[in-house]
Amino acid sequence: MLVNYHDPRHVYIVCGNTDLRKGIDTLAILIADNFGMNLYDDSIFLFCGRRNDRFKGLYWDGEGFILLYKRFENGILTWPRTSEEVKELDDQQINLLLKGLNPLPQPKVHLAPKGAFY
Template identity: 35%
Template sequence: MLNLKQTSNVFLAAGSTDMRKSIDGLAIIVQMNFKLDPFSDALFVFCNAKRDKLKLLYWERNGFWLYYRRLEKGRFKWPNNSKDKVIHVTERELRWLLDGLDINQKGVHRDIMQRKII
């Protein structure tokens, strides 16, 4: 079962990915193109060119999870104009993306890192 709270890191593959790729093909992209470990505690997210399909790759203890989402109407607000091959996002930004929102929300309350009582 997908629990986004479990993942410490979420990485989006910038641009589009061939959705014919399965677990091994996506893991190779993570390892070779992103220079990241597909066996780490991270969730890797891929989108097709039409922006209506997503695949999520996640390693758990002894095997990979591969989640697939296809929208019947609408498109994901997938970041395309990044100079990087991979974009690190928060679990909150991934939820926005899955809900059809842009990951760069204007006016959102940011997390407070300083925790000090005055």
């Protein structure tokens, strides 16, 4: 069965680096223990390692877990690295991610008003 990333009700990315050598059981424990999230709630959880050209996904299809792996031949991901949290993606962000583009908005830059000195 192929998984359409838009079919599940929720698509989450796990921010930070995840060791992509981990398999289904370890990734499931990571979600359940570290974030207290329900693995069986029609959700895909996406993980990225140190290399920015691939990610893994974990999905419960009602009968068992599916481990997804995507590697980009051209392009890299801009994955949120600074925080250890889970963020939900909307349809537009999923499309960006699958094209190898940054799915999350960049932080806003706040400029000082003209003439202000800090």
